[in-house]
Amino acid sequence: MELETTSSGFAVSMAGRRILSHSATAPCFFVGQGTDRIAMDRGRFEIEDRLAERCPLAHAEIEGETIMLAAAKGQPPRLAVTREGNALVLRALDPSVNRFWLRVIADRDENVWGGGEQFSYFDLRGRRFPLWTSEPGVGRDKTTEITFKADVAGHAGGDYYHTNYPQPTYVSSARYALHVETSAYSVFDFCDPSFHEIEVWAVPERIELFAAPSFVGLVEMLSSRFGRQPPLPEWIYNGAIVGLKDGANSFNRLARIREAGVKVAGLWCEDWVGIRQTAFGSRLFWDWQANETRYPGLRQRIAELNSEGIRFLGYVNPYLCDDGVLFREAEAANYFVKDDSGRVARIDFGQFHCGIVDFTNPDAAAWFSEEIIGKRMLDYGLSGWMADFGEYLPVDVHLASGADARLAHNRWPTLWADVNAKAVASRGRTGEAVFFMRAGFTGVQKSCPLLWAGDQSVDFSRHDGLVTVICAALSSGLLGNAFHHSDIGGYTSLFGNVRTPELVMRWAEMAAFTSLMRTHEGNRPRDNVQIDSDPAVLKHFARMTAIYVHLAPYLRSLSLEAASRGLPVQRPLFLHHEEDRRTYGIQDCYLYGRDVLVAPVWQASQEMRKLYLPAGTDWIHVWTGQSFAGGRDMSIEAPLGRPAVFYRADTEFEKLFAGLLDL
Incomplete structure (x- = not known):
């Protein structure tokens, strides 16, 4: 990190990229005062702020590694900012200050990811994200009937930014990451084309910056900073974790499930x-x-x-x-x-x-x-x-x-x-x-050691269904959470919304290419299809568990890589194809490790899957063995049991992946 004096103020750069720029007419630090109202009802929060002051700290004086910031020349400083390694350490000099804002330089074509575990939008650019751990809500889309009904019944509908797992850290396509060390309520606002604005309801301890020449290197840095999980237990590779909540009868049902061939x-x-x-x-x-x-x-x-x-x-x-x-x-x-x-x-x-x-x-x-x-x-x-x-x-x-x-x-x-x-x-x-x-x-x-994506609705909905757990895995994975999975078939069944056999089967297809396969009977088991209540579903599930077990040698290698390097099992396409900017906005496909591309069918009644194959390599379609050049949009047949899955032509696991044809 470099702190330099400029003709109009100061600038902070990381690995040659300017991150902050201050002048009297365009300051980057602001402080102020506010009074909040935070009310909780069963894990859902109503949060309001009565803002009394927002003061731009226009005047800066640099004393060695410390910047003293005041509203104007001649006024007492209200904030001290000291460079320490890759961090800016902050200290409030005015005890009345309880609000803080920072503006970070943005590029118009910049992509931004992270924010903890996000379900609706992987690329955060163009939206505002409050960061407060809470129940995500039912439906998470104010335009849908189910969210409306959940709001009417108990203010439980949620919105696109609600998440169980927020984190004030983002990764930029400019190959740097920024972390705010605070536990206070905060907001990441990526709406302006020229700057990102960070809001915190306290003065943060530090603003930490990370930079690397590659996205892989950046993820390794972040996982080292926040912590890495141990490898997956060996017993997990034996098959699915079957969720049953039927008392002693659970053991009888498990026996029948195993007899049907489920691993x-x-x-x-x-x-x-x-x-x-x-x-x-x-x-x-x-x-x-x-x-x-x-x-x-x-x-x-x-x-x-x-x-x-x-x-x-x-x-x-x-x-x-x-x-x-x-x-x-x-x-x-x-x-x-x-x-x-x-x-x-x-x-x-x-x-x-x-x-x-x-x-x-x-x-x-x-x-x-x-x-x-x-x-x-x-x-x-x-x-x-x-x-x-x-x-x-x-x-x-x-x-x-x-x-x-x-x-x-x-x-x-x-x-x-x-x-x-x-x-x-x-x-x-x-x-x-x-x-x-x-x-x-x-x-x-x-x-x-392992995240799960929470309580999705039992449907294919855009903001609370199957597709959201992909976004959740990708966003959290960039920040050091290597292992992620979800309830196969979803969890929340309300207002007559129930699982279909198709939903359970499509979810299982995706889960076979994740860290862990685990079923859940949901909040209303008797109203919903279970893996053992429909012969077609059970047969399909057995085959998906066979695929998961077949791929165990590959998953084991990913698990060891996660423990040593912090790379997630499910990865955004750009992590290994960073020169191909077409990959930067994709959130409904993922790389399973480096070598496998998975494009789950996440919409109902679909048997064709449109997707983009990243440039720089050829891709082999698992179920036909057909080779496709990268750097192209395509449609592929994806009937039940044959999800759109491809592997790199030059992978060392080619024999293992080709063996999926026999399952």
Whole structure:
């Protein structure tokens, strides 16, 4: 990074590219004051700001490596900016300042990616993205009927920018990345053609810059900065993780699924803790220990599965229902987040209430990690689990650390990930037991071994269906999250919206070319097609698991590469074709590693797939062996069971990929 004085002010450059430019008439730093209103309802937030001041810091004085910024000459400085390595360290000199803006130089033809895990738009250019971990909402498109109905029923509709996992980091097509080190509410605004504007409801600690001659090098830098996951557990390569929540009958159904030829690595029973019925559907009983009324002799059943090479997985989240045994234990030990009166802050989760275990209290975090995850899960025999939620910390609560809940809210998923990771490490099972999360923020990468894309609608919709999990994998993968997957068939079934067999089959086709295949019965299992409720779906799913297992040697190589270099399993096309700008805006196709291009069918009733093959190599169509030159638009037949998949003609895995023809 270079800081230079110019005739009109100063400039900051990274690897020869000018990032910031300041003059008295066009300052890049602004500060101010505002009063927020943040209200939460079941993980959804209404956020407003009453802005009292936005002041351009027009006057700059450089003292060595520090810039002192004031509104005008002769006025006291309000912000100090110091260059330290690849970062600008910020310090507010005016205690009244609680708003910050920064304008970054933009090119008109620039592409921008990142922002955490984004579902609707991979290229962020031209839009505004608030960064606040929350429920993404149902439908996520204000023009659709399902989003309208969800809003009317409970303000649950969501919008394009809502995400479980935001992160104030972006990657530019100019081959640099910018990270804002803050946990405050922030906004990335990429609407102006000449600058990107960053807004933060606090003065950030640092603005970090990264630059590399290639996108691969940039991703390696970012993954090193935020953390890398261990390789996938060996048992995952054995097949799909089958999600069933049918009590003891889950084992009988699994036996029939296996008899149909499905390759199975694990049985995932999120209802291992018991269930309760609500208006939303069957919900789990949030008291994290085995319910042997619903699963008699579960410990022995788990041992029997292990002897057959199949692992058992469960479910946990960071809340405890107030009618459970563990709630009373945690309350007695003073382990909960408090309300204004000093009592346990009870959160409404829809017909039941829970306390939030206060992970800023080291004793509470250690208790949850050891007594719940360690003893009641890992020691009981679980090899993995969904570590759900993390987005629900309200801003009007009191924490043991004394931290402002407004600043703790975005960090909460990373604290939750750390609780899980420490439990796994305490049993020496890092890289062998696996948990998967939907919530995240800066730093979740170093603790969470596997992301999942959250609760998509059970449909092909543009903003909440199958196609959104591709965008989610690509955006989060650039920032160091190497392993990503989704609920096969989606999750949320409301207002008469139910799965079709076609949807389940198309989703399974995509999942066969990802880090992990995992099914989910959804929030209303009896209303929706399951993998074992339709013979055609079951036969198709068995074949997709055979494809996944066949590709295990390739996936294993990607897993090792992810651990050593931080490169994601699912990659944007431009990561290995950066000279081909046609690839920069593509978000409905991806590279599976470097060598395989996957173009899932993500619209209903389609058997042809239009796509673009990147330039610079020839591509072999998996199902016909036909060769196509890169650098071209094309349409290819993609009937059920034969998704549009190609591999590089010069790949060292050519024999493995050609073998897919026999499956």
